[in-house]
Amino acid sequence: MSEDADGATARGGERVAVVRSEGACFGYGAGPRVLADVSVELAGGELTALVGPNGSGKTTLLRLLAGMAAPTSGRVVFDGAEPRGMAALDRARRLAYLPQRGGVAFGYTAGEVVAMGAIGSGGGCGGERFA
Secondary structure, three states: OEEOOOOOEEEOOEEEOEEEEEEEEEEOOOOOEEEEEEEEEEEOOOOOOOOOOOOOOHHHHHHHHOOOOOOOEEEEEEOOEOHHHOOHHHHHHHOOOOOOOOOOOOOOOHHHHHHHHHHHHOOOOOOOOOO
């Protein structure tokens, strides 16, 4: 795979987005660091498992990679840009985060919730029906 100027890679002629952290550190408030010097690269189209004990920083790392939190040092880059610097709609069109626990206030089906998430990509709320 070769990387272009935007930080994406080419795989078989196809452009694949890449998200990476480079020496990322993070801590909550004045407490101890939750993540220390984490460097990882994930390319679209790949399946990656993030495994570790409770409280080891897995969810925090995912929040950093999605731009939902900023590293206290180091950096996160998605497709050549820092996720927190992207316009919200642009970020929503290019990446998604599904928390391990979530709830909706109304009785939506799983398909309806997915359709609502597709709004940023130009889909969703267009009368889609899911079984």
